[in-house]
Amino acid sequence: MAQLFGLVLVIVLVFGGLVLTGGRATMHALPFELALIGGAAIGTVLIGNSLSVAREALGGFAKAFRGAKWRREDYQDLLVLLGTLMRKARNGGFVAVESDIEAPQDSAVFAAAPRILGDAAACSLVCDSLRLMALDLSDPARAETRMDQAIGVYLDQRMKAVAALHTLADALPALGIVAAVLGIIRTMGSIDQSPVVLGTMIGSALLGTFLGVFLAYGLVGPVAARFGQVVEEEGRFLDVARNVLSAFAEGQQPGIALELGRATIPLALQPDPDLLERAISAARFVPASRNAA
Template sequence: MFVIIGYVFMVACILGAYASVGGHIAALWQPAEIVIIFGGALGAMIVSYGGKPLKAIFKAFPTIFKGSKYNKTFYMDLFALMFEILGKVRKEGLMSIEGDVEDPHNSPLFAKYPKIAHDHHVVEFMTDYLRLMVGGNLNAFEIENLMDVEIDAHHHEASVPSGAITNLADGLPAFGIVAAVMGVVHTMGSLHLPPAELGPLVGAALVGTFMGILLGYGFVGPIAKVLENKAAEDHQVLSTIKVTLLASLNGYAPQVAVEFGRKALASADRPSFKELEDFVKATKGK
């Protein structure tokens, strides 16, 4: 939503100001130069990110227009679920959650929190380390190191689309210069024409530089930042699970372990202690 609003506001300001001083909007429409600029930059990106990274880029692109699913409501569900799981472990022992861990899709605990159950990465990360805890062969230090390795690998993978789009945005102004130079070359070969006909050719050449900069910094660059923020959100949710599970593994009670996780959140997504306590009590009784 904010992507569309930002684009509309930007275009309205730029083109509105240009038109207000007598500029002709139609003169900015140069399809051939847009093909040169975008085609060249996309070709370079395909060379750099062909194969699996390119698939990840196309898969991530539709998420640009969607809001974040990792909001306060999601985290309250996550903490309530972890509180119930860790509470069950504390009362009945680690083996009591073996069924929940091995088959979370049929687990009554996970079924109470559909937002969590439908997030493949969150469920897989949580159950993998609960499974290690049930096995009892690794200590807290070893599990923490393993978590860090996995979170770093996941973050690197999630950052590929934003890195690729950033490179695309950086390349667009350069290809805008290419389009402008080609326009100048075309103009130089047309010097026999009268000034009234040369003027549009010169203007069309200059539009290449304008379009490259506008597309790079106005349209594509912000998309890269949106994807970067989404990768950071993925990193935050896994880090929150890590902190909570490690606190439990180090002997803290479920309510304290959940508090460790709550403190790991950014302020915009963090429920208050009272909010979380009331929510956990309400959901636990269901």
């Protein structure tokens, strides 16, 4: 909401000033200049990045305004999910969670956390880590290394999209100059016109420079910065899962591992300890699979 308010404030102030000072001819040129610079900007993103990175970079505008996907209730669902899986593994061995981690889409444990089940990165991190522990619990560092690698790959891919937006912000002033030069070329072709006509054409040409600078520092640059924060916030969700599972692999009791993980969650998103304990207790009555109900 704060980002949306900031966007409205910037647009009202900047374009309000443009409307008051730019004149009618400049306003008529505005859609053309926006289309020119915007189209060239999208083209530069497509040229400099793979299709998947370009798609995520352009989608970063929406992500920057929506914010991180994980909320307080999602962190609670994560801890309840991990607590249930760790308890089952502690009581019945890793064979007790084999059906859950091999087919999470059929697991009632994962079904209780649908947003985690629907997130490929989070679901894979949990399942792959427990699977590796089941294969070799004698080396807990191996599971932690695997989780670090998985989180690193996830963040690297998403930070490429953030970098693409930063590159776009750096390129926009130059694209604005290109648009201005095109306007000047057009003006020079009408040099025999009256000063009134030439002044209007030059003003329209300079609009390209204005838009390039405005879009770079008033929109795309701040959006890229906010998008980077969102990526880091969503990566923190995976870090919490890693902290819990690493503590469990080192021999900590599930309750202690959960508390160690909960302590690493930002205070604004930390689940209430009492509510978390009640949710974990209620999860003990969840059947082993959907078909077991």
